[in-house]
Amino acid sequence: MERSKINIQNEIETKKFGMRLADSAKAGDVIALIGDLGTGKTTLTKYIAEGLGITETITSPTFNIVKEYRSGRLPLFHFDVYRISDPDEMFEIGYEEYFYGDGVCVVEWADIIEDLLPEDAMIIRISRGAGEEERVYDITDNRGSANVHTGN
Numbered sequence: 348m349e350r351s352k353i354n355i356q357n358e359i360e361t362k363k364f365g366m367r368l369a370d371s372a373k374a375g376d377v378i379a380l381i382g383d384l385g386t387g388k389t390t391l392t393k394y395i396a397e398g399l400g401i402t403e404t405i406t407s408p409t410f411n412i413v414k415e416y417r418s419g420r421l422p423l424f425h426f427d428v429y430r431i432s433d434p435d436e437m438f439e440i441g442y443e444e445y446f447y448g449d450g451v452c453v454v455e456w457a458d459i460i461e462d463l464l465p466e467d468a469m470i471i472r473i474s475r476g477a478g479e480e481e482r483v484y485d486i487t488d489n490r491g492s493a494n495v496h497t498g499n
């Protein structure tokens with residue numbers, strides 16, 4: 348388990364972080380994003396997608412729970428579980444196929460389904476900093492040593 352805190356000054360740094368994270372991502376990685384509305388969960392997901400070489404436009408999957416993108420180095424499964432009221436909805440979409448599958452999962456509002464997250468998930472808690480574009484990433488990375496550290 349690796350714990351780290353990263354201070355993001357602006358969206359360019361979010362982009363760098365997301366691209367670097369994509370570079371070191373492996374099939375079966377689950378990246379859990381926790382943070383209020385507007386902290387940049389979807390924005391970070393877009394940069395992870397860009398880093399994976401995904402050419403499709405990433406749009407918020409709020410009404411679908413999960414969207415799949417397969418044009419990159421690895422498949423990206425983008426979850427937004429904001430509207431889930433019962434964990435059964437996760438079983439209905441077959442979330443295990445994704446979490447333990449051949450792609451990278453990014454989960455927005457992951458605190459809502461925290462009990463379902465794999466033990467080796469990477470958890471990124473995002474909060475706002477002082478400035479408009481500042482964010483703090485509080486990261487618990489349980490993915491194991493094969494992944495390269497993704498600090499600034």
Ligand SMILES: Nc1ncnc2c1ncn2[C@@H]1O[C@H](COP(=O)(O)OP(=O)(O)O)[C@@H](O)[C@H]1O
Pocket residue numbers: 355356357358359361382383384385386387388389390391455479480481482
């Ligand atoms: N450092 C940053 N990282 C991510 N987004 C940022 C940052 N600074 C400003 N923003 C802006 O904040 C907004 C975040 O929106 P969004 O990614 O949809 O958040 P969420 O998915 O968490 O609700 C975007 O308009 C984005 O341009």
Ligand SMILES: [Mg+2]
Pocket residue numbers: 388389390407455
């Ligand atoms: Mg979002």
